[in-house]
Amino acid sequence: MAEEKTDFVIGRHPAVAALRSQQEINKVFLQSGLKSEAIDEIRQLAQRRHLVISEVPKQKLDQLTDHQNHQGVALGVAAFAYASIDDLYANAEKKGEEPFFLILDNVEDPHNLGSILRTADASGVHGVIIPKRRAVGLTSTVAKTSTGAIETVPVARVTNLVNTVNDLKKRGMWIFGTDMAGTDYRDWNAKGAVGLIIGNEGKGISRLLKDTVDQTLTIPMVGTVQSLNASVAAGLLMYQGFNSRHPVQH
Numbered sequence: 001m002a003e004e005k006t007d008f009v010i011g012r013h014p015a016v017a018a019l020r021s022q023q024e025i026n027k028v029f030l031q032s033g034l035k036s037e038a039i040d041e042i043r044q045l046a047q048r049r050h051l052v053i054s055e056v057p058k059q060k061l062d063q064l065t066d067h068q069n070h071q072g073v074a075l076g077v078a079a080f081a082y083a084s085i086d087d088l089y090a091n092a093e094k095k096g097e098e099p100f101f102l103i104l105d106n107v108e109d110p111h112n113l114g115s116i117l118r119t120a121d122a123s124g125v126h127g128v129i130i131p132k133r134r135a136v137g138l139t140s141t142v143a144k145t146s147t148g149a150i151e152t153v154p155v156a157r158v159t160n161l162v163n164t165v166n167d168l169k170k171r172g173m174w175i176f177g178t179d180m181a182g183t184d185y186r187d188w189n190a191k192g193a194v195g196l197i198i199g200n201e202g203k204g205i206s207r208l209l210k211d212t213v214d215q216t217l218t219i220p221m222v223g224t225v226q227s228l229n230a231s232v233a234a235g236l237l238m239y240q241g242f243n244s245r246h247p248v249q250h
């Protein structure tokens with residue numbers, strides 16, 4: 001479902017990290033005339049990998065990076081195409097099922113996103129919604145961790161999650177948040193059109209997004225740690241969704 005196109009790694013630290021990693025990089029864009037140790041390091045790393053370096057005016061970098069804080073550097077990397085919200089609905093309709101969407105509020109770790117996609121595929125989630133900013137997108141690390149699920153689970157990237165969730169609610173979707181103080185997830189009946197929100201690894205779900213939810217679910221914890229890893233929590237919750245939508249036939 002996802003096809004390769006160009007995306008950008010933006011900023012000096014992310015660029016150095018990407019150049020030092022195994023990540024496939026197609027092109028290096030540097031702001032012309034900019035001199036600093038970090039830029040020199042990026043140039044050297046790029047030359048060592050025999051990458052094409054393009055010196056471009058600041059305006060060109062602004063445009064490529066959608067006016068994000070690029071610090072004079074952007075790397076063109078292989079990425080994957082995103083779906084639209086309507087594509088996610090179409091995926092559910094094609095299977096003759098009520099839509100079951102996952103909404104990720106600024107999940108940052110590519111391994112978490114890849115692992116979430118893997119479980120989403122297995123548990124019949126029809127699509128994943130992520131924000132455009134401050135979150136990991138569909139990178140090659142995500143693809144690898146998803147073990148192929150990046151191809152089968154459509155991912156829509158939206159500008160404003162709160163607006164999107166409100167639109168989903170207008171279309172009849174019931175929205176479930178997750179945190180440490182909700183109702184026991186084992187009672188969750190995920191029949192009907194449902195959207196499940198998973199929060200950021202550090203901050204959880206933002207307050208504005210929490211205000212939109214119809215109900216909040218909690219996975220009980222009896223040990224000493226404060227919370228579960230986001231992809232582990234997402235996995236348990238997606239499977240509770242699966243269990244209630246597909247009860248065992250005796």
Ligand SMILES: C[S@@+](CC[C@H](N)C(=O)[O-])C[C@H]1O[C@@H](n2cnc3c(N)ncnc32)[C@H](O)[C@@H]1O
Pocket residue numbers: 178179180197198199200201202203204205217218219220221227228229230231233234
């Ligand atoms: C590492 S946790 C974030 C912890 C954050 N400090 C908080 O208090 O929300 C990342 C996400 O995983 C999910 N999560 C983790 N543990 C959970 C639990 N016991 N019950 C429900 N969701 C959980 C939630 O979606 C949470 O936003």
